[in-house]
Every structure is written in C-alpha cells, then in structure tokens.
Amino acid sequence: MKRFPLLLLLLILLLILLLVASCGNISSALKDKNNQNNNMKVQVKGNTPVEISITWWGGQERHERTLSVIDLFEKKYPYIKIRPIHQNFEGYFEQLSTQFNAGTAPDIIQFGGNLNDYVYRGAVLPLNDYVGNVLDISLHDQSMVNAAVMGSNFYGVALGTNAWGVLLNKAMFEEARIPLPSENWTWKEFIEISIQLSDSLESVYGTEYFDHNGFGIFIDQRGKIMHQNGVLGISYDDVLEWFQLWETLREKGGVLPPEIQVSSTSTPEKSLIALGKVAMTLLPSNLYGAYSSISEDEFVFHPHPMHEGRSGVSLRPSQFLAGNANTNHPKEVAMFLDFIVNDKEAVTILGNDRGTPVNTEIREYLYSRADENDRTIFTYIDWVSTTSDSYYVPNLPGYNETSALFLRISEEISFQRKTVEEGAAEYWEQLQLVLSHYRNGN
C-alpha cells in the first residue's frame, strides 16, 4: 500500500514523457513541413544537389541520343542534374561567344576543331587534375588525346573520330542514269558528274558548295598544311584556284545556285540533300547514320574526289567535349566527360553519331555489333586510316571570324558581287589580318 503513490507517480511520469515525446513529434513534424517548404531543393542526403548545363549542336537524332545518355548519367548520379541546351550548328559558336562574354556559358560545351580558340582565350577548363582519377583516358587513341593537349594541359575528350567524305544520293544517280563514281575519282570526274546530274534532273543540282572544310581538304591534296599554330602554309594562288574551281562549276550549273546554297545547313533533317535539292554533299563520316536514317532515298558515303591520287582526308576528332573554365562544379563536369566516352552503355547509345568512339575497348565492342550504317562508317574510317597519309590540322585560329570570312567571300563571288580575283584577294588580305590578331594574342 505504501508503494501506491510511488507507482502512480511513475505512471504519471510515463504519461508526461509520452506527451513530451509526442510534442517533440509534433514540433518536428511542423519543422519538417517548414523544411519541406523551404528546402525542397534538398533531395538526396549527403551530396548537395548539383546542376550543370551542357550545350551541343546537332540534329534531332543526336539530341535524342544525348538526352538518353544524360538520363542514364542522372540515374547513376542522382544528385547531379544536367540541364541540356541543344541547338543547330548555324549560329552555335556565335551564340557561345556571346555567352562567354556575358558569363552565361554552360558548364559543359561541345567544341569542334576550334577548341584551340577557346583554350587560347582561357575559356576552357584544364582537366589535368581529374585525369587518372575521375576521368580515365588510358584506353583512348593517343592521337585523339593529343588533339586536346595544348601547352601542357589536357582540355577535353574527343567524342569520336571521323573523316570527311561525300554523301551521294544513289537514287538520283540512278534516275540520272549515271553510274556511281569509283573510289579514286578525281575533281574532274566530280565536276562532270555534278553537271550531268544537274542537267539530267529537274530542279535538282549536282552538288553543294564544299565551303571551308572542302578548302582544307583541297589544300591537303596539294601537299600543303593549312596552318601551324596560325602560321599559314598556303598561298594566294591556292585560294584563287579554289574559288576559280567552284565559279567554273557554278557557271556550268553543276553546283547549287547561291540563293539555295544560303539555306544549306548541317542539321541533317533540314539539309538540302535530305530535302532532295541536291545529289551530293560534303559530309563528315559520323553524320552518315543521321542522314541515311531521315531520307527515303538510299545514300552512299563515298570518298572525297582526289587530286593526283591524294584524298586529302585525315582522321580527325569529330568534336570535343570540354568544361567551362568558370564552372562551379569542375569535378562533376569531369565525371560527365568520363561517363560519355567510357561508359559502355552511354557510348553504345551514342554510337557513331559523334564519330567512331575513341575508347578502343568500346570501339571494338561496338564494331562487333554494328548495323549496316555503322559498318559503312567503320569501313570508311578503316579505309582512310590505311590509305591516307594526311594528318589532322586543327581549324584556323579565330574559327568564327575566319569561317565567316570564308563564307562571306564565297557568297560575294557566287552572287557576282565580286570577281573571283577580287574575292580571293580580299580573303587573302583579311585572313592575314585576322590571323595576325590571334597570333598577337587577341
């Protein structure tokens, strides 16, 4: 009996404890609610969420493939969110330059042969600290690694290897009753075939203009090197002959008239060959898959016309993926770069769209299960590597300016606003000026 108050006290204590505990629950529930309202950003414990943006150019197929890879990456690293910005090639680098100036450039950027431009202006993230730990390049082709080494720094992963070639619309050749050219066709044959195609087919032209990319091959075929670190290896005559070649072809109607040529785009589904306006176009090997999948007509990927037995085509990195020097998340950038070139599943998704994979192990794996389009590309890459002794020359420094200059001059000539000589002279003069700026570090 004497224990009774003690027991009661204990029970009351227990009740109070329960109440307090539940009050704790209540307040924590409230806190949770507040937290939910305030910190809904926090999704995963441990790693603070990171958002990085990535930009690239390309057609619909590349966008889809890249988005799948991004999904895959986000699943593997749930705390990283990737914001994709994809666009067409036209205007891509102009926009990128504006974004760098405005400080709004994405964290991961797809570059072309102009990676050097952005490295020189300090816009590209050196990856040295991440190579070997986050970013594995041990299985990559040495030449592709070297292509991204400038000074003592490694700047980006090559997304693939490609080589220029000519895309032929086989159906149009058949319709025009022209046999497909041989592997070792010459410029002369190319010109003849173009003219024949234009003549035989209604509102279809033989070939597109080969623009500055074709000019690079043209130079190589003459055994010259376009430039070495911005020092030109060509002469005024080379320029003149290039423009002369195309002006001749234009006069004979083999090439697209300038009014149509201006709408030419490298976005596969909007390209003139896909729209059936032209039968031949200059194309990097990696895009063959994208082009052949969007047209009903059968496309053939063919070697570039030769000059004295030299194709002038080299194996080159199709694109680089590199980081923005000002990114807030360099490690995550490196992780994504590693993922996109070394993850088997990711590379399988990308396939040849950005060029033949540079990771040798995965390339062999892909080769073993390649479809017809892929096999064509692999075969062509093989053919180039065994037959061509041309080597990779990066874009001219100041790519935006030099390519715009080249386009402007080409158009001015084709629109008859300048003669070939005037155009070539202006190009030669302006090119020197632009390059001198870059050589002086501007």
Add this chain to the structure above:
Amino acid sequence: MFRKLKSIIVISYLAVTVLFFSSFSIITYKIFFDYTREEISEARLTGINESMSRISSFTTSVRDSGIYFVTNRNVIQTFSHQNVSTYESIVEQRTLTDLMNDIASFKRGIHSIELYTDRYNHYPNVAGSRVYSTQLIEEEPWFEFINKSNYGWIPKHESPSTKEFVVSYYHHVTNPRGITVGYVKVNVLADTFLESMYERNFADNIDEPLLLFDSNRRIIGHTNTSESHEVINQLITYESNGEYGMLSEEYVNQFNQYDILEEKDNKYMLVISKANEDQWRLVHLVPIDSLYSESRKLGVIVFFLGITSLLLLIPISYFVGRSLLQPINKIIQGMQEVEKGNFDVRVKPHYIDEYKTMANNFNRMTFQLDQSLKDLKRENRLKREAELRTLQNQIVPHFLYNTLDMIHWKAMDYQAEDISFMVNQLSKMYRIGVSGGQSFIPLRDELEHVKCYINLQKVRMHADIKYDVRIPATIKEAFVPKVILQPFVENSIKHGFLRDIENPIHIRILATCSEDYLEIKIIDNGTGLPNGWKIEDSKGIGIKNIKERIWIYCGTNYGVDLFNGDDGGTIVYMKLPMIKNREQLKNFLNED
C-alpha cells in the same frame, strides 16, 4: 457489478478523464488546425506573391529583349531600305538573325527570338535564319492577339518554326515611318517559363494546378492542370473562338487573397497573387487534403496518444479505485467477522486520515463491544447462578416447612411448648424465606424473619438477645430483596460475640428513607470487625451472595458495606432502592 463502489469509481474516473482528455485534444487540435490553416494560407499567399515577383522580373527581362530589338537603330535602319538585292537580303537576314541570337544568348531563359516579316518573302531563306515569313503565323489562333495590339504576350503554344511549346512576347516592328513591317517574337520555352513561376522542384507537387493570367485575364501559362482538376472550370471561361481560356468574370477584381473552392467532394484552396505592374496574376489551386496532410498526421498522433493514455488510464484508474477501496474492503471484512462473532478483529490503520479515523473507530468499537459483551455474559452468569441458588433455597425450605409444621403439631400433642415455639419460629422463618418465590418482600416480613432467627438463637443459646427495630411504620411497607438482613445478624451473633461474655447481645436495626433510596443499618455491640477486614475478604457465601443479589436486582448503585462503629461493634450499612409498594415493585422489576 456496476453497483460496486470500485466500478463506479473506476468508471467515473475514466469517464471524467476521457471527457477531459478528448475535449482537450479536440479543442487543442481545432485551435492548432485553425492556426495552421491560417498560417498555411498566408504562407501560400506569400509564396505565390514571391513567385509572381519572380515571374515579373523574368517577364520584364523578356519584354526588354523584344523592346531592345525593335528600338535598335540598325533594325529600324534595315527596314527603311526598299528594293534590296538578293544578296543584300541574305546579309540583312543574317544580321538580324545574329542580333536576335545575341540577345537571346545573354538573356537567361530566353529560348529564341524570331522575326516575322513579309520583307523577305521573295528572297532565299538563309540557313539558321530566325527571320520568317508572316504567312507562317497568319493561320495561328493567336495571330489575332498580335493584330490587336502593338505588343503583348502569346499564351503557351507550339512554335510554328521550332515545333516546341513556348510562351512568347511579341512586339510590332515599325519602319521609320511608323508602319508595322513585321513582328518580333521572343520565345521562352513553356517549361522554362513555368519553372520561373516557382521555386525549384515545386513542380513535384503535381496535384497543385498553377495558372498565370495576363492583364486580359487570359491564361498565359499553366502547369499541373490535368483533366482531373475539374475545379479549374470554375475559374475559367472560354472566349467565343474557344482556343484560349480566360479567368471568369467573378474573379476579375480579386488579387492577393485566398479562398476555398469546392468541386464535388474535393476542396481546394484558391490562392490569388497580387497584381504585378502589368496586372498579371498567378492563381494557385491546392487540394486541401494534401495541404493539411501534416495537420492530419498531427491529428492521428494526438488520437493515438489519447488512445494510449486511455489504455494506460484503465489500469491506473482500476489501481487507484482498488487502492482507495482496499481499506473499506478491509473494514467490511472486519465487520463480517464481527457479524460472525469474532470481536478480536482489528483493522490496520491506513495512511489516509479518513481511513485512519475509520479504522481506529472500528477498532475501538469492536473493543468496546467485546468488553460489553463479556460484562453482559458475566452478569448473566451471576444472575442465573443466584436464581438457581434461590430456587434451591426454595425447594429445601418447602419440604422443611411442611416437616416443621408436622413437628409443631406433634410437639403440641406432647405439650412441649418450647419445641413447638422453636419449630413455629423456624417454620415462620422458612416461610418468609421462601415467600412464594418472590425476590422482593416487604421490609416488615424481612424484620419478622430476623426476629424468628433471633428467637431461635435465644432458645438455642439460652441467652438474652436484645433486638431493637427502629423503623418508621411507613418504611416497613417498602419492598426489599428477601433474606438480606438475617445473614448479617447471623454473622453478628456467630462471630461478634465471645461465648463466655455476659454482656447481652444487642442488635439494632435502623432504617431511614429518602425519595430514591432506603438506608438500613444493622448495629451490634460485639467485638467488631477484625483489623483491615473488607467485604471482599468475606469467605462466607452469605454476605457475598447478598451483595451480588443487590447488584443484580437493584444495580450497582446500591449495595452493602460493613464497618466498625465508633463505640465498638459492627455496623452493616445497606443502601437499597426505595420501592414503596407493590405497584412500584412491578415497575422496578420491569425496568430491568
């Protein structure tokens, strides 16, 4: 069962607690619920106003881009030229595209800027150009908005150029003469636009429709508005052409407030933001259910807490009830024991005062009962014994009486006068002694009884015994217990006088009376009582018997005592009730 005190206590205790606890919980919960509702509503309103200001700054930025383009000197200059060549048109388109791309590049959130004009209808399209023919948009349902006013917003629609869903700001492009020559369209991806509407990940609350209305009450963008949200139809009407929803008339002037909307069984909280400078407003619909899920959870917690407490309370109240009633049970058990006749029962005192008093009282009561009962038993025993003795005394004298009578007559026959006298006296003595079984006899008879005894002793001892009776005649009629005087006289004669002393024995009997009692004194002139003698020391049963009989018949107020007289001799002092007559005797006996 339910009439038991314990059950009553437990049930009432429980009932009171349940009542208190449940009302306490309900009231607390209600207050809390109201409070949170207020808080949540305010928080939501604040949130939506923040979203609105974010949207405002975003839309301002978008609008500025459009305005920047149409006010750009080069653009105006471009449109002042007439009759351009094909090449010039291409250059112009490129320049315009570059300008638009540049603006779009550094303005975060802007997807693209496009120009719609008929200026280049007869010129080639340039790759990557953002300049399109007006024909491309003339068939669009939103084209009438563009026609109606110089600038404004186009609700979410599919871009005719890129086939993406966008929200756009448009502005007329005028040439230097003020004639509209085209329209610039600043596109924001619908998703981006909606993202600007809320905090990040807010979109996860897919159940909460969010709608943005422009100054014309038109829906600019909305999100999370699935078919299932029929409640939205309460907010929206459609224009005659039916393409774009508008806010219903009744909400036209409602800004910065919240309300509850009901649709079938679902309740929604309607939150309307403040109007921004453009008179836009954001409308948020939140299902009440999800809103108060936290509060509900709290309710559940309180409920379970209540249940747990109640479950705990049942044993507690049972325990308390039992503890409180334990002493009562003990006392009840004790009483049952007493009922059975066991008066030794004692209850342990309890630490609670009331129970302590109760237990003490009970214990005292049983103790006293025990005592009284023992007394009563003893009295009864004595009474019975006395009665028995009297009876015995009666039987023997009766026989003796008859025999004596016979001896008397025989003595008369033989003319033995002295024997006849003695027998006569003895017979008289016994007759009085028997007295027909009466306990009380008149004092007169009692005195006669003594006189007979003395007469007998006189004859037996050949001595002169002086016997004086000084009692008023009225007193002689009073009733006294019988045979109370003779034994003292006998004692006096037996022990009070030495045999050889010549001094005559003198025995006096005196009596006085008051209203209530009668005093009788028997005085002798003998040797008196031995030193220190007390009535209790009396070995003879006679005196003790008298004393007990007086007690039994008359009560302890009365009695007898012996002491030595001042002049020697012994005095017997007797105190008796005053019973004047037979009437009073009857009453006196009945009282007992």
